[in-house]
Every structure is written in structure tokens, then in C-alpha cells.
Amino acid sequence: MSKRNRRIISVVLCFLFCFNLFIPVYSAQAEPLTLAENLSDIQGHWAENTIKKWLRQNLVAGYPDGSFKPDQSITRAEFVAIVNRVFNYTQKAVVQFTDLSPEEWYIDDLAKAVAAGYINGYPDGTFRPEQTITRQEVAAILTQIFSLEGTTEELKKFKD
Known part of the structure; x- marks a missing residue:
């Protein structure tokens, strides 16, 4: 395996593993939460800025109960x-x-x-x-x- 492929794998794996524990996605019953301020449990969380960025990019969303569950697998x-x-x-x-x-x-x-x-x-x-x-x-x-x-x-x- 080339060094370039190893670097790509390393970067992608690091990126995904860092956020593996706090990335819920849209639910069929959920109204999309586009404003991070509506999520009850991300304020002050160590990943708050990243969560907000991913919300703006529509990569993730909150749960129907208004939570994000950032520490859930x-x-x-x-x-x-x-x-x-x-x-x-x-x-x-x-x-x-x-x-x-x-x-x-x-x-x-x-x-x-x-x-x-x-x-x-x-x-x-x-x-x-x-x-x-x-x-x-x-x-x-x-x-x-x-x-x-x-x-x-x-x-x-x-x-x-």
C-alpha cells in the first residue's frame, strides 16, 4: 500500500473516529432541526462547533425530542x-x-x-x-x- 493511500486512510479514519460517538442522523418522524440552538444538549459540549457546522451542511440533525445525543454511539x-x-x-x-x-x-x-x-x-x-x-x-x-x-x-x- 502506498504512502499516499495510507495517509488518505489515516486522515479519513481519524476524521470519522473523532466523531463516531456523537453523530445522529435524520429520523423519519423528526422535523429537521436546522438551528443548533434548538438542540437541548450540545451547548458547551466539546464538539459543539463541529456539530453546528455539520448541521449547517445538512450532514446530521437532531432527534424528534429536540436533543442531539452527542455522547451516544x-x-x-x-x-x-x-x-x-x-x-x-x-x-x-x-x-x-x-x-x-x-x-x-x-x-x-x-x-x-x-x-x-x-x-x-x-x-x-x-x-x-x-x-x-x-x-x-x-x-x-x-x-x-x-x-x-x-x-x-x-x-x-x-x-x-
Whole structure:
């Protein structure tokens, strides 16, 4: 793997990991909260400025109860929604995961992720959208998006 690819991976992973714990996304029942001042729990938070910036860029939004939950881990569905917004994925494919309901807020985002080719789900045919996303899953998604390849020897350097 070239130094350039390693740098790109490092920057993207750092960026995503830094915000992994405080990035909720739009909910189907939620009215989009465009003003950060309306969110009850970001005032004084260490990531307040970044949250406000991401709100202005429509990358994230608050929850229906007027909160943002900046210290809550994000789910697999929330992460997919953010990736789609960051990379501006718009094409959709048929989603055939067995654990989804067509009424859920994240169905369109999963259709975009499937079309973009960066998610496959689990071997049992599920996606587990409400499950917290792991660092390993984030790394796998980024590897797909950036078409990265590594050798087994390179990967053995990492403990997790």
C-alpha cells in the first residue's frame, strides 16, 4: 500500500473516529432541526462547533425530542446515512436484507449504500441497522469506498 493511500486512510479514519460517538442522523418522524440552538444538549459540549457546522451542511440533525445525543454511539444505519451525505451518493438499488421494514427512515440510505457497493450486510442476510457500528465495520466500509487493498502482513501490524 502506498504512502499516499495510507495517509488518505489515516486522515479519513481519524476524521470519522473523532466523531463516531456523537453523530445522529435524520429520523423519519423528526422535523429537521436546522438551528443548533434548538438542540437541548450540545451547548458547551466539546464538539459543539463541529456539530453546528455539520448541521449547517445538512450532514446530521437532531432527534424528534429536540436533543442531539452527542455522547451516544452511532448505529450502522446512522453511519450509512452520513457516508451517503458526505460522498453525495444518490443512486438506489433494491435492498433485500431480511431484518428491515420498508417504513424505516433509513431504507433510502441503505438503497444508496447498496447501489454504491460499500455494504453487503451479514452472511445471514441481515443488516442490523440499529446495532452500534464497530471500528472494524467502519474500516471495511472505507476500504470499499476508496478501493483499498492491503496484504495480510500489513494488516497483522494492527491488534484489532
